[in-house]
Amino acid sequence: MLLSMEKINKIFPGNVVATNNVSLEVRQGEIHCLLGENGAGKTVLMNILYGMYQPDSGQIYYKGQPISIHSPKDSIENRIGMVHQHFMLVETLTVAENIILGQWKPWKNLKEMEKVHERIKNLGEEYGLFVNPNALIRELSVGEQQRVEILKALYRGTDLLILDEPTSVLTPQETVQLLNLLRGLADKGLTIIFITHKFEEVFQVSDRVTVLRDGQLVGTTDTAQTTFGELAKWMVGREVFMDLDRSKSNSKEVVLSVRGLQATDERGLLAVKDVSFDVHANEIVGIAGVSGNGQTELALGLAGLIEIKYDRLELCGQELKKITAKNLDRIGFGHIPEDRQGMGLILPFSVAENFILGEYNSEPYSHYGFLQNRQIINHAQLLVNKFSVRVSNVKEEITNLSGGNQQKVVVARELNRNPNFLLVNQPTRGIDIGATEFVYQQILKQRDAGSAVLLISTDLEEVFKLSDRVLVMFEGQIIGEVPPDREQIFKVGLMMAGKQVEEELA
Amino acid sequence: MQPQLSSGSSGKASHSKINKTSLSRDLRFVWERSKKFLTPLVAIALALGIGAVLMYLNGYSPLRAYSTLWWGAFGNLRNISEVLVKATPLMFTGLAMAVAFRASIWNMGAEGQFFVGAIATTWVGIHLGYLPPWILIPLEMAAGIMAGALAGMLAGYLKVRFNANEVVTTIMINYLIIIGTNYLVTGPMKEVTQDSFPQSALISANAFLPRIVPTTRLNIGFLIAIVLSIIMYLLIFKTSFGYALRATGINPEAARFARMDTKKIALLVMALSGGLAGLGGSIEIAGLAHRLFSNVSPGYGWDGIAVSLLVNNNPLGVMFSGILFGALRSGSEIMQINAGIPSVLNSAIQGIVILSVIAFGAYRFISNKKEGKE
Incomplete structure (x- = not known):
């Protein structure tokens, strides 16, 4: 020994x-x-x-x-x-x-x-x-x-x-x-x-x-x-799900349509080069790829957080000249960001305060500019119960929660708005299997309720488990589309590494 | 003996051991809860202690010094009111800092903003002196607030438009304003009947702030500072604007994610911070100095940083730390007169207080990191 x-x-x-x-x-x-x-x-x-x-x-x-x-x-x-x-x-x-x-x-x-x-x-x-x-x-x-x-x-x-x-x-x-x-x-x-x-x-x-x-x-x-x-x-402490129950997607209604999208990274280099795709209602489109191939910029761009260029972009049947916070609010947009601690949450704030992050300035949480403590607490209590977030007191600082429970707070907050278009980036990075299962079920539930979901993930298992269609991204471009067929996983892995195997996959 | 604080034990073999650990755990819990209040107290104690050593090394008796300082600050009603007089401008600049620091905006321009507030109020007090007090007093204060807010917004604008670091711009604007003040009191605003002193004429008696205790210099400016501390506390912690302000200060990425207009918030915070400092200058003129001269602020803007940092940028705390630093300032003047100990000690103590507050912050940061959970 x-x-x-x-x-x-x-x-x-x-x-x-x-x-x-x-x-x-x-x-x-x-x-x-x-x-x-x-x-x-x-x-x-x-x-x-x-x-x-x-x-x-x-x-x-x-x-x-x-x-x-x-x-x-x-x-x-x-x-x-x-x-x-x-x-x-x-x-x-x-x-x-x-x-x-x-x-x-x-x-x-x-x-x-x-x-x-x-x-x-x-x-x-x-x-x-x-x-x-x-x-x-x-x-x-x-x-x-x-x-x-x-x-x-x-x-x-x-x-x-x-x-x-x-x-x-x-x-x-x-x-x-x-x-x-x-x-x-x-x-x-x-x-x-x-x-x-x-x-x-x-x-x-x-x-x-x-x-x-x-x-x-x-x-x-x-x-x-x-x-x-x-x-x-x-x-x-119990049996774990192996595969997810799911119905087939058959919607023809296009919620998000993107043509020729370009975005630059922090250094000003072109990170997303001419990307085009559609996401339908009642559909999860997965974007697989090794991190650093433009997914972050694509997500930030669609969320209106960085400037992007495109030939044409339609959201819920409206052509948008520019993605702004107002546009997204009107359309019904939910965003589970890549970095929950860096972007999705404010760590020294309480759990309850984090639940109103996007709505801090609207009724009933704010009345004539004053925060309505009781409404905020009640709202938090409701979501904590509904999404079974493990927390003893919603006034507790969110730092004290485990990664999985923090992510549940983000998911609960974003899904509670019942968005038409849901952008999900790395939803289960660093969280445990129980929380992962929960997050998957919630995303699927949102899809079944008619939302269009764009799922970006570097975890292939995850993409294949959740998606109705899988797009593979490499060096800022979408280099192929694959059905979420388990036998394709290793080939997609090769594609993610830049191997040109599209002809085999076709 | 079963310690009262202990939350009970399990197992018999290691009975005493578990009690011991749970006692230290409980003590640590008590510390976690109370350190918010303990940190500033320990920082002050540390500063006074090091101050005592400094005095001793320089051949002064610390005991005599501190007892004179205490008497000088709180010995009689006149001294106490003098402490509050000194605390008033510190509370305004402290509030100015608290608002800015909460938003992680490093406004180093409170000194300059204080001066422009003083200039604007002096101008109104001299040129519109014929107005009755109930119009003139609000008007001169509004002028002071506006002047300070504009000076703050100038730096704010440079920050959001050109991404200019506000630390640099506010300090540069300070120089401009202070040199400008010197120019004004030796040139355009110089008192006509006087030719020796570089100072402005007296403002109209209608512009004087009413005194709280007629025999002392304590005026309603102090009450305004108290009320504003409470208002700023409510603004920062109880309103949606305050929510956005704090969120921006802690995590600008998340603030943008939550669709907050961080640029607008930065501008507003600079205006608010500058306005508070400007009002401090205004009240210093209207309540106390009654005329403008080039050292109408002996560094109140800079002291505001310590006032605010000591209480973790909490506006309610600013009331207390403002009075504390007022007492140090006022008491050390009397200490210098009565005990012959240089009042420079006051600056030394302030410096050490800031250093120990920073040290505590760093310690907490490191220990949080070390005790961080998986």
Whole structure:
């Protein structure tokens, strides 16, 4: 047994129990998945192991010795490495500079930069982690940056590597590469703890799996001896949906019609090049693609948040010269934005205040310019119940809610207006399976009620599950349309990576 | 012993341990709840403490200094009223800062806006002095508000139209206004009968603000400041405009998402902030100075930043921190006279208060990050 964490307790201010008597045992040389919904305590447990948090009680044994870890420095000395969900890299420095950053005697390393480069190359060859040590971080793709993070840990000397949701930022192809890489590292004797909430990954990569739920240990098992269904039950405490019930869409009424849309990104470069499509009432059109191929700009443009150009745009039968807030309000527009914390919510505001974000200035929430507290609270209470948002008091700050519940607030707010046109961008990024299921059902319900839905997502599973038609976006263009047929998924994955396989798909 | 605060325990083996952790948890909870009020108090205590060390190191007795300072501020009715007199302009500039900071607009121009308010009021008080008080007083205040609001909106316009950073523009406008004031009191607005002092003529007695206590200098300007603190609190926290203002300040992206006109809000906030500072200048002239001179504000605009930051930009808090800084200002003057300790200490304490408030903010930010949930 390489690592054994015994009865770890961690309670955050406000009596939030993050981990409750959780024990974890990890064997030498295995890939051990830590599976659970968001808020289950996976990351907290690993942050305790890495020294970011101190447990309130409990003991950690490592290589047979009881150890106490007060800071990441201690864990690094114990040869424990961690790759965080958000990378800890300096974008303006090179790969090699990042790797030696924070190590003792930087001047020595700087003087011997050639040796550093050589070691990085050797490590790369040994483990199949090829990265140019001279490349600047900001020039690298997300997948490459992740490899730098892993290299950083290996360079320092690591026996136990923790990866926190490493695939959440990767394309399907990059994910396959990463999982192969990890397999290879484990075969060379490295022990890996892999945090995830995706079942497929557990079966693809792990030897054993431990499931956490609501801060408690549900169980640990050999991956080979369990099933998708059993893990799902462990994780959410009940059976999970596999496929969604849905009727066929047969509407001919065009709600949104776009011809020749162009948009530029923050740097002024053309991000959306000449895109045309229609969305009908009672239909979900999915836009699949690797992030950064113009989807963000397309969504912001349709929401009137950035300037766009187009040949022709019709919404609900009206030709619009310009997309303005007034136009959208009149037509009935709902928007579940890509970045809920950055755009969809105001974090220091209460749950109730967030529910009126788009309507703060209209009756009954505002009367002669004064906020009507009772109406706002009642409205929030109503939506909290209707959309089963887990919150003890709607006056609580929304920061205190889990990601899934925050997203439920956004979804509830946008759908409650019963929009004719619903724009949905990355609706389930970073939220747990229970909340995901809920969000899917709500979007489908809105479609069945007659809304036209444009769904933008980098999660192919999601696009295929929800959409009536799938458009694939690559480098600012729509490069193909596919029916949501599961057999097409891998081909679409290739299309998303820019492979021209349209003829095969046609 | 079962601690009263503890929410109970489970399990027997680790009984004492759990109680201990839950006690510290409860204490932490109490701290979470009360730190809103504790932070400014601790900041002040810290500042006074460091001030004491500074005095001691310079050979003064801190005890004597602080006791004179206390007596100077609150020793008798006259001193207390003098504190409130000093607090009045600070409350206006503090409110000006609170409104702007809540919207994340860094109006550094309260000093200049205070001065234009003073200029406008002096002009009205001199040239329309024949009007009866019940017309003249509202009129001169309106002039002060307008002047300050326009100065604020100029920076606001530059911000929304040309994306010019308001910190830079407001500071530049300050220079223009202060140099302009010097020009006015040595040139066009200079008192005719006098040739030695660079100051304007007295405003008409009709323009004087009524005094609350006839034997002191305390005038109704103080009451106006109190009322405005309450109004600004209601505006920021209880109206839909205030909702939009706070939303824009916290997360402009989300504000735009919610179809708020963030440019219009920025302009309005600059006007409001400038108007409040301008009214402060107006009341300083009409209530106290009764004429314009070049240092009619000894830096009230800048002190307003500390007044507002100390209470987390809450207009109700500005009442208290305004009085606190008024007491420091007034008390330290008397301390200088009676104990011979330079009143520069006042600026030092203000500086330390700001630094410790910022330090607390940073600490909270970091500890929130550290204790952040998954």
